[in-house]
Amino acid sequence: MNPNKALWEKGDFTRLAETMRRSGSELVATLGIKKGMDVLDLGCGDGTTAIPEAKLGANVQGVDIASNLVEAGNRRVKEEGLTNISFREGDATDLHDIADESFDLVVSIFGAMFAPKPLDVAKEMFRVTRRGGKIVMGNWIPGDPTLVAQILRVSSAYTPAPPEGFISPMLWGVEKEVTERFVAAGASKENISFSRETFTFEGPFSTTDFLARFRDYYGPTMNAFEAAEMNGKAADLERELAALFNSQNQSGDKNTTSIPATFLKVTMIR
Template sequence: MNANKALWEKGDFTRIAATMRESGEALVRSVGVGRGDRVLDLGCGDGTTALAEARLGADVLGVDISSPLVKAARQRADEAGLSNIRFQEGDACDLAGLENGTFDLVVSMFGAMFAPRPLDVAREMVRVTRKGGRIVMGNWIPNDPTMVAQLLKISSSYSPPPPEGFVSPMLWGVEATVTERFGAAGIAPAQISCLRDTYTFDFAGTSAQFVEVFRRYYGPTMNAFEAAEKSGRAEALRQELEQLFASHNKSPDHNHTTIPATFLRVTVQV
């Protein structure tokens, strides 16, 4: 199996996505999705932003590499009674079957950044966007002090070295790299803008319980714990993550967790 597919089919990312709904909806509103817009939501997961786009009247296609997440997204859309949205399995590196210039807007929040061939990802996003359309990406930032970047950094420190040729997904959070990748796809630097934005996780439980959700259901954290258990360091990893989550929890209620995380918001005018 494709290693990236295996990673995102491991566990149950819907448990994490459930804590991301409010920020996803707010982001979609800020993007300016219009009624009748043709939108591709790439790396859509179980539809956090895709359903919000459809509710604003867009004609939405959600694409994700994970079969279970595509199934979960279809179920959520059915339950919401949305007929202007569909989901299919697909790879952000190769959007075979999607014609050139199909979409007014391509959105990828923390999705396409994890695909293994970033130059192909940028090229494919540009290819399927119509001239005059837009691409909006949300990407975690390397070494950022907020929660997600630190979670991934800590997890990688307990995991085996990546395979030869591995390209860190966090490089999508570096403005110069973003400009270089879209430049290779034919986009001039003046057509690319980047700013720092905030995404908030909201969990109905303690920060330690939230760590346990990541441990049980989030592929990268699951892999880190599996490696840590083999080396006898699982307890050290748990303590480090619990300290991280607790230190970033902004909720005044000990039994609730609210954690903001900084990301790079990329907008490309095609």
């Protein structure tokens, strides 16, 4: 079993994606999508950005490594009555069944950053983008004080050390690393730009319930709790994350969650 596939099929990321819909749509609205554009949404999950892309008139192909998320995405497409979008399984490190220069826009928001072999990811994203087309990534930033970077930091303290040769996905949030990867794939340095943006997680429930979604449905956090349980430290992990969630909630209502998280937006012109 592919370890990355196993990680993202382990839980049910749709339970977190439900809290990301508004920010996903707002981000898509900034991408300059026009009717008839061919868009690849890589690491698409159940369609937080892919479905808004299709609603703007693009022809969208969603690709994700997790079969359960592909199934959930295709269900959402059917419910929405969309005919210009489909989801299928695929690996961001090897898009062998996609021809060169197939897409006007390649989007990956908190998706491809988690695939292993980042140089292969950059190469494949560059390869399938048409000349004059664009790649847009949203990547979490290492050491950032906001929610997701801190969840991953806290969780890592409770899990075993990664295997030798492991490359942290958080390096996709470092401008120098991103530039080197895309330049190695064939991009011109001057065609790569960066900005720091905000993605907000929100829902009509308490931060306790929101934390439960991470604990029960988000693969990396599930692994952290399993490891902490084995070491008798699950309660410590729960307390540390609860303090984080409570401190970052900006809703002003204990029964509502609204937590912003900063990410690095990468834009590359092919």
